[in-house]
Amino acid sequence: MVLPMLNPTTPIQQSDCTTQSCGSxxxxxxxxxxxxxxxxxxxxxxxxxAHHFFARMHVAVAPACNIQCHYCNRKYNCANESRPGVVSELLTPEQAVKKVLAVATAIPEMTVVGVAGPGDPLANPQRTFSTLRQVAEQAPDLKFCLSTNGLALPQYVDEIVRHNIGHVTITINCIDPTIGAHIYPWIFWQHKRIRGAAAAAILIEQQQRGLEMLVERGILVKVNSVLIPGINDEHLKSVAQVVKAKGAFLHNIIPLIAQPEHGTYYGLTGQREPTPEELTTLQADCAVNMTMMRHCRQCRADAIGRLGEDRGAEFSLERLETTTVDYAAAMSRRQAFQQAVAKQLTHHQVSPAAKLQFIPIRQKPLAGSPPPRPIRMAVASKGNGLVNEHFGHAKEFLIYEASQQGIRFISHRHTELYCVGNDTCGDKEVVLENIIQLLADCEVVLCARIGFEPWRALESAGLLPNNEHALEPIEAAVMAVYQERLKATQLAQFTTGCKIA
Known part of the structure; x- marks a missing residue:
């Protein structure tokens, strides 16, 4: 089954997701x-x-921005930093179209083209809409999305609908102008530069109005919020309530990036970044009111590939000069890929809450036995929703939590490669120790393969390596391991109870 493209003007009944277990x-x-x-x-x-299977492409056609954020420093010729606002090559609309066709021909899993910067797409409306209009003419099977700070959003909602843009991300960091004054030093509004709380008040009003207008027109809206410790951390709970009430589909709380070498105001003034624990706790608190996105990678404005990878270097303008594009064949391959994914998802469909069944050792639990506790597991995966990565080759770990209520994705955590070649594999004790600290709140590490040395180190640190579920779907593997550990715990309790009796 190939799922059809929808007209974004079709009225949509928004989901009602108000429990912590609800995710994306x-x-x-x-x-x-x-x-x-x-x-x-x-x-x-x-x-x-979808992020396990499908890829996206950001086209860097929007250099100008109409606001200044203390966490942002745009760079237009940078290959070394992985963060929003950074690109290697700034493109004209014509160059962007050529690049989209080449990428979509080479990567059949690419389904989405977005404009995310390096400035604000709606501060560059002619370049943004010209690009998407030309792409639609030559690649009608692709979805469109854009990301915006929202200042100019109400003015361009009709254009967004006209260009068949079905997904829009708005960065909303606050709904209180006094807090916004600590985040935004200025905005450029009606040909004037406005500063302080007055500027933040205008921005907030435009964001909220734009959000309402998009939802009224059936466009899915994701809200991004940058978590800035000591400034908007507690306040983001109120943001989640408001954007939920106004019909936003997802809320993506992302950690502040404030490293001095990036040259941002926060980075140069010592504003600290949130810890993973702070981020996870806030996401859980906000999930009571709003569906949370937890798989964001804070992509560059020219990112290409699946989330967590960047294949931009393969498609530089110089290389495109010798690239041959057969887009009709590419569309056929993409259709076949989507059919295969739909078939795979149907075959491996797992509803954790329904399938995760506690199989007791006894008909009745032992008197005084504690309820089964949640167990966190780290998964090494290179895509397709499978446990299919060697421990030593993992660039990130996906963190899942299994409990009697089901399985939920918690976060992703970047790591250095433990194994970078035959001569050095197993020699990097510092890297291994860093990985162990990174996964300190987990109990199991699921991977396709793992060497003896890291196995022994993980086990000594209380992390149980497991490669018995290689190439299995992640949720099925996590579920199986949870059930195995649950049965072992119940067996140990039963044996102890028998001895006491």
Missing amino acids: GTEQMNHLPEAIRQKIFDHPCYSEQ
Whole structure:
């Protein structure tokens, strides 16, 4: 089954997701109306499930910005930093179209083209809409999205609808102008530069109005919020409540990036970044009111590939000069890929809450036995929703939590490569120790393969390596390991109870 493209003007019944267990993965897909399921099936940013399979491309055609953020420093010729606002090559609309066709021909899993900077797409409306209009003419099977700070959003909602842009991300960091004054030093509004709380008040009003207008027109809206410790951390709970009430589909709370070498105001003034624990806790608190996105990688404005990878270097303008494009064949391959993914998802569909069944050792639990506790697991994966990465080759670990309520995705965590070649594999004790610290709150590490030395080190640190579920779907593997550990715990309790009796 190939899921059809939808007209973004079609009215959509927004999902009602108000529990902590609700996320953007399997559980979300199960309870959503069919119209929305079709819109996010192959969009890696709007579905945790889709990000395992599908790729996106950001075209860097929007250099100007109409606001200044203390966490932002745009760079137009940078290959070394992985953060929003950074690009290697600034493109004209014509160059962008040529690049999109080449990428979509080479990468059949690419389904989405977005404009995310390096400035604000709606501060560059002619370049943004010209690019998407030309892409639509030559690649009609691709989805469109854009990211914006929202200042100019109400003015361009009709254009967004006209250009068949079905997904829009708005960065909303606050709903209180006094807090906004600490985040935004100025905005450029109606040909004037405005500063302080007055500037933040205008920005907030425009963001909220734009959000309402998009939802009224059936466009899916994701809200990004940068978590800035000591400034908006507690306040983001209120943001989640407001954007949920106004119909936003997802809330993506992302950690502040404030490293001095990036040259941002926060980086140069010592504003600290949040810890992973702070981020996870806030996401859990906000999930009571709003569906959370937890698989964001804070992509560059010229990112290409699946989330967590960047294949931009393969498609430089210089290389495109010798690239041959057969887009009709590319569309056929993409259709076949989507059919294969739909078949795979149907075959491996897992509803953790429904399938995760506690198999007791006894008919009745032992008197005084504690309830089964959640277990966190780190998964090494290189895509397709499978446990399919060697421990030593993992660039990141996906963190899942299994409990009696089901399985939920927690976060991703970047890491250095433990194994970088035959001569050095196993010699990097410092890297291994860093990985162990990174996964300190986990109990199991699922991977396709793992060497003896890292196995022994993980085990000594209380992390159980497991490669018995290689090439299995992640959720099925996590579920199986949880059940195994649950049975072992119950058996140990039963044996102890028998001895006491």
